[in-house]
Amino acid sequence: xxxxxxxxxxxxxxxxxxxxxxxxxxxxxxxxxxxxxxxxxxxxxxxxxxxxxxxxxxxxxxxxxxxxxxxxxxxxxxxxxxxxxxxxxxxxxxxxxxxxxxxxxxxxxxxxxxxxxxxxxxxxxxxxxxxxxxxxxxxxxxxxxxxxxxxxxxxxxxxxxxxxxxxxxxxxxxxxxxxxxxxxxxxxxxxxxxxxxxxxxxxxxxxxxxxxxxxxxxxxxxxxxxxxxxxxxxxxxxxxxxxxxxxxxxxxxxxxxxxxxxxxxxxxxxxxxxxxxxxxxxxxxxxxxxxxxxxxxxxxxxxxxxxxxxxxxxxxxxxxxxxxxxxxxxxxxxxx
Amino acid sequence: xxxxxxxxxxxxxxxxxxxxxxxxxxxxxxxxxxxxxxxxxxxxxxxxxxxxxxxxxxxxxxxxxxxxxxxxxxxxxxxxxxxxxxxxxxxxxxxxxxxxxxxxxxxxxxxxxxxxxxxxxxxxxxxxxxxxxxxxxxxxxxxxxxxxxxxxxxxxxxxxxxxxxxxxxxxxxxxxxxxxxxxxxxxxxxxxxxxxxxxxxxxxxxxxxxxxxxxxxxxxxxxxxxxxxxxxxxxxxxxxxxxxxxxxxxxxxxxxxxxxxxxxx
Numbered sequence: 001x002x003x004x005x006x007x008x009x010x011x012x013x014x015x016x017x018x019x020x021x022x023x024x025x026x027x028x029x030x031x032x033x034x035x036x037x038x039x040x041x042x043x044x045x046x047x048x049x050x051x052x053x054x055x056x057x058x059x060x061x062x063x064x065x066x067x068x069x070x071x072x073x074x075x076x077x078x079x080x081x082x083x084x085x086x087x088x089x090x091x092x093x094x095x096x097x098x099x100x101x102x103x104x105x106x107x108x109x110x111x112x113x114x115x116x117x118x119x120x121x122x123x124x125x126x127x128x129x130x131x132x133x134x135x136x137x138x139x140x141x142x143x144x145x146x147x148x149x150x151x152x153x154x155x156x157x158x159x160x161x162x163x164x165x166x167x168x169x170x171x172x173x174x175x176x177x178x179x180x181x182x183x184x185x186x187x188x189x190x191x192x193x194x195x196x197x198x199x200x201x202x203x204x205x206x207x208x209x210x211x212x213x214x215x216x217x218x219x220x221x222x223x224x225x226x227x228x229x230x231x232x233x234x235x236x237x238x239x240x241x242x243x244x245x246x247x248x249x250x251x252x253x254x255x256x257x258x259x260x261x262x263x264x265x266x267x268x269x270x271x272x273x274x275x276x277x278x279x280x281x282x283x284x285x286x287x288x289x290x291x292x293x294x295x296x297x298x299x300x301x302x303x304x305x306x307x308x309x310x311x312x313x314x315x316x317x318x319x320x321x322x323x324x325x326x327x328x329x330x331x332x333x334x335x336x
Numbered sequence: 337x338x339x340x341x342x343x344x345x346x347x348x349x350x351x352x353x354x355x356x357x358x359x360x361x362x363x364x365x366x367x368x369x370x371x372x373x374x375x376x377x378x379x380x381x382x383x384x385x386x387x388x389x390x391x392x393x394x395x396x397x398x399x400x401x402x403x404x405x406x407x408x409x410x411x412x413x414x415x416x417x418x419x420x421x422x423x424x425x426x427x428x429x430x431x432x433x434x435x436x437x438x439x440x441x442x443x444x445x446x447x448x449x450x451x452x453x454x455x456x457x458x459x460x461x462x463x464x465x466x467x468x469x470x471x472x473x474x475x476x477x478x479x480x481x482x483x484x485x486x487x488x489x490x491x492x493x494x495x496x497x498x499x500x501x502x503x504x505x506x507x508x509x510x511x512x513x514x515x516x517x518x519x520x521x522x523x524x525x526x527x528x529x530x531x532x533x534x535x536x537x538x539x540x541x542x543x544x545x546x547x548x549x550x551x552x553x554x555x556x557x558x559x560x561x562x563x564x565x566x567x568x569x570x571x572x573x574x575x576x577x578x579x580x581x582x583x584x585x586x587x588x589x590x591x592x593x594x595x596x597x598x599x600x601x
Contacts, residue, residue, distance in 0.1 A: 115474040122561075150569055157560070
């Protein structure tokens with residue numbers, strides 16, 4: 001493999017993704033806050049790279065968040081993610097600007113793209129970080145291992161370090177009237193592509209996407225079937241939130257796989273997480289344990305989920321949820 | 337067309353084991369799982385299942401590859417009995433997973449793959465259930481210079497190409513590459529089938545090679561880009577305000593009122 005020599009590195013680069021509607025996801029705003037903090041620590045600059053099609057609005061919006069320079073790769077061919085197409089431009093930017101640190105969200109795209117980049121650059125990559133700090137002048141990265149039962153803090157030996165960061169880690173900066181510089185990148189395309197996307201099937205996303213939801217209503221094995229999830233959906237809609245699930249309901253087809261919350265599904269950190277009929281396995285807890293408030297409803301008073309919850313109701317959800325919804329409608333209706 | 341498939345499998349402590357069984361040895365920067373039996377990483381089991389499904393369709397040959405320290409023969413044979421045709425183990429104290437990061441692991445696997453020789457398709461789990469890094473499969477593809485596709489829930493081979501349905505946050509897409517290629521497999525593909533009794537009995541006589549780390553011609557001292565500095569056990573414990581109502585209706589009302597009162601909603 002060809003090796004690039006990163007003798008001196010400087011500045012922090014954030015790989016930004018944008019939502020389908022052109023808005024900026026919370027996780028990216030959080031990363032900008034984290035990136036700015038880390039860059040200031042070294043007295044260095046914060047850069048952003050954004051890759052996509054028709055992204056000039058998003059670039060302008062991003063430029064209000066304390067970024068020194070945005071590199072925008074805007075091209076028709078970037079309209080959908082294909083690692084073959086995205087990797088060359090990202091690799092070239094890293095080789096040109098030699099960042100000390102490249103930050104991205106621990107998102108579906110970056111989980112696929114950044115390992116490729118790390119091996120292409122021979123750079124150390126720490127995935128799914130829950131904390132990044134500067135200690136004794138060096139970056140340290142903390143990530144959950146063993147299903148979240150242990151936290152490992154690591155250092156990166158290569159000069160350039162790469163990290164994917166979990167949702168909820170940095171604090172979004174306040175937008176400012178001073179805007180950063182936007183630089184258009186000439187697209188870099190591979191001579192030939194090896195990966196071909198031949199079809200795409202999307203599920204209906206009219207409800208709030210799980211990763212961005214401020215309220216998540218989740219069900220486990222205790223839901224007993226599809227019907228239970230229908231009630232969770234009603235509550236989620238009432239609260240403007242999303243429905244989640246543990247692994248068994250997804251495996252059994254009670255809930256779509258895209259709903260799975262846990263170390264193998266999605267990691268969420270909403271303001272309110274309501275866990276219904278969920279026992280509290282480690283694999284699930286490591287996907288929602290950072291939620292601000294957690295409510296558990298379970299028949300078994302000894303269920304582990306109560307140990308990690310703020311509010312607990314012992315009983316049958318079938319009897320608890322309908323009056324909960326009714327009372328909620330009353331209270332919300334009363335001009336709250 | 338029958339092809340040659342390599343499935344990479346890592347031995348891990350059973351992820352279903354109780355949280356209390358993880359003992360942190362800060363000095364050695366190592367986690368010791370107490371009383372948890374080793375298993376094949378569940379995602380690698382999904383990868384093996386993907387391989388067996390291809391084999392059922394076209395009679396492909398499956399080689400199971402595992403590197404590590406003290407790899408349990410019982411664990412390997414059980415997996416092999418599900419449908420592999422041969423296996424290669426690289427076993428030695430230098431390959432203790434506690435001291436190998438993703439980069440080192442991928443390079444050692446690449447050397448092991450070269451020992452196996454010819455192949456058309458490499459299948460790996462999307463990540464290991466102990467370290468959860470999710471880098472080794474894609475990294476191995478990069479080192480070998482072959483196209484890689486991640487997060488498969490369906491893998492088919494036809495006319496020298498691999499056709500993969502891969503999971504997206506809001507659906508799935510179909511991605512293709514020409515062979516040789518590497519695919520990482522998601523748990524959504526389905527569980528590894530149980531071996532039948534006959535296969536378990538004959539698994540011992542399945543052709544195999546056991547190598548030591550020295551056979552791989554890799555300088556272990558030069559590999560590795562991450563260094564673990566501390567390991568801690570996080571506490572998720574919260575003080576739970578519990579409501580045990582005789583009348584469920586009251587519980588539902590209490591929760592709604594509590595959430596409004598505490599300004600959570």
